Amino acid sequence: MELDPLLLSRIQFAFVVSFHAIFPVFTIGLAAYIAVLEGLLLKTGNPVWKQLSMFWTKVFAVVFALGVVSGLVMAFQFGTNWSNFSYATANFMGPVLSYEVVTAFFMEATFLGVLLFGRDKVPPAAHFFSAIMVSLGTFISSFWILSANSWMQTPGGFEMRDGIVHLTSWSEAIFNSSFPYRFAHMALAAFLTGGFVVAGVSAWHLVRNHAVEANKRALSMSMWLLLIIAPLQLVVGDFHGLNTLEEQPVKVAAMEGNWERGSNVPLLLFALPDQEAETNRAAIGLPGMASLILTHDINGVVPGITDVPKEERPPVALVFWSFRIMVGIGILMIVAAFAGLVLRMMGRLYDHRGFLQALRLMVPLPFIAVTAGWFTTELGRAPWLIYGVMTQAEGLTPSLTGGMALFSLIGFMLVYAVVFVVGIYYLTRLTAAGLTDIEAPPEHPERQRPKRPLSAADTPFDGDDLDFTPLRG
């Protein structure tokens, strides 16, 4: 079989970026949560907030470090596998991606150290300020990354001269058409991720009767947050979809599994899209609902996949199902948030074991939803790398062979498998250890080192001193 460097490079990029993205999406949400906790601590002086903040700061430190390690590859992958794209777009992508690096390092060099290690060395207000700046830093980092990605979806503010992108307007390029929607959608996704992780971990500790007072507060806070954010995400997602309908109609057609342009299009709940036959098999749908959602008119016209020739179509089944997974999880999140409200009104929020266990099991869902969302938007752009400007095949490194691409793909999978297993294993131990008594000295002083993100976490890597039984039970 002939190895296709384009397909392998796409798989490699999807693998690396998916693996990397789950860390920052979590740190963005968590940093904001820590800033809120620090604010509450400063305002009330209640040690419960300190206990919570110290615990989640440790988790933050580990996730941040894993994000940095996995992100190292991203800085080079554009050049190794997509050199034509890099060369053609460097006038825009270079500065924008560099600014992301600059932001991240500026933050690490200054406020992160104070947040992680300065609690007893700086005044409380300065510590709170550092927490806010770290949170702000994570948002500014994602601002640049999402601007770069959005520009590839809805390019603007440039002209092509001799095959090279030259900027005509920095503001039009940075704040391109889809950027505000994508940024809002992603920011809310980060809050949802942070919220569900905090809710799930708190619920788990409540089931086990660990640090009940603090975990009750954490659960209560996160459930209020989710009650607002989960439905709001539906609305923002809808606006994002309307922008996509205008800018990238074929992507929306693929998301809806709609082959023929037409009005009164059904909302498909299930279907098996067939790319070759240009139709769906086993389709079950609600009549007219897709038209209603997309155009706010039951007879509205929805674009079809067959609007463009075969070679300009995205892989419909993947886009269709990624989108459904994302939306399905989103709806499940709204249900969970409202179930929490009902239980709260019944006074059962903290002791309904079934609900608490359900929250624990939901911890992976926001990560799956975020990944599915990115698959929807990235695969939906195919075969374009820069929508309407450059295809993926044109952006590929010309000298890349299938064998090389396969070598690095397998290699990165092995490397990341190790990182992932080690990271998740350690995070599980860390969260299992739970909230320690804040007055007690660190349990393992010999394992502490100064000023490294991970040294903020003092749980040992191995040893049998942790109670893991609830994990299995």
Added chain:
Amino acid sequence: MELIDLTLVWAVIIAVGIMMYVLMDGFDLGVGILFPFAPGEDSRDKMMNSVAPVWDGNETWLILGGAGLLGAFPLVYSVFLPALYIGVFLMLAGLIFRGIAFEFRFKSSRRKQWWNAAFAIGSTVAAFAQGAVVGTYIQGFAVENMTYVGGPLDWLTPFTVLTGLGLVVGYALLGSTWTIMKTEGALQDWAYRLTPKLLLALMAVFAIVSVWTPLTDTYVRSRWFDSVSLIWLLPIATLFLAWRLWVAVQRRREYMPFLATMGIFGFTYLGLLASKWPYIVPPDHTLWDAASAPASQLFLLIGVLFLIPVVLAYTAWNYWVFRGKVSEEGGYH
């Protein structure tokens, strides 16, 4: 804007950034390279402790260099990375493994030897790959229409293997002189014994490269031999520092060996730049061929000029906080 040649400004920034990276990540990679040979687990603890507070700040410069090249010299980015595809992969894999080892070795008791291996192998592979990059740069790239057109293993030749091994030895020398500076007792004695051997090995590589390159590269030959110029001071300074290093080790000086090694790296690096100037993608493309649009260079320059003082201040402060010997009881304070 025409008053200042932004491309030249960026060339200086990138050149300084690479030098910072080589010197600083060099000694902590070197510590990793020497790790398996250290006299005992206790010594390994101390060696790792001596670089633990600073290593990730050191690697900052690498990522900044990668992103900066895309922004300022896209041709370098889009030729070097495809040409060195497999080497870049090995370097990244090596750096990731040693990064993870840094973090988890201290938290581990039963699985320490695994992290030791990850740290040593990762460091050595990353150092070799970086040395091969230098060799490939000297060798030049097959470029047509601003695109790399060579094969996947053009970077792996006897010459680049030599430069790869040379950088492994060079980083090991930085690591051993760093160990002299930062430790005492048996570990320091070991480093004192090791340093002259590493120095001799490094000088042997220098000698071979210095003969090999002018023989095979006419541009480099004419740069050095057409007329006697000031650049001959660079190898003379390198030899002088090598001699100072040798003497300093005999006299058991503590700081001089490391400073002299940094000087050897610095003058060698300048010699390399002088050989190839102004070609950044040899043999045909100069700095100005490789540059991005002035507007893009300017846009990025604003942020970087703001950042560099902060990173330098942070770096200096970090080294100041962790100055002196690594404490005897193996603490990390």
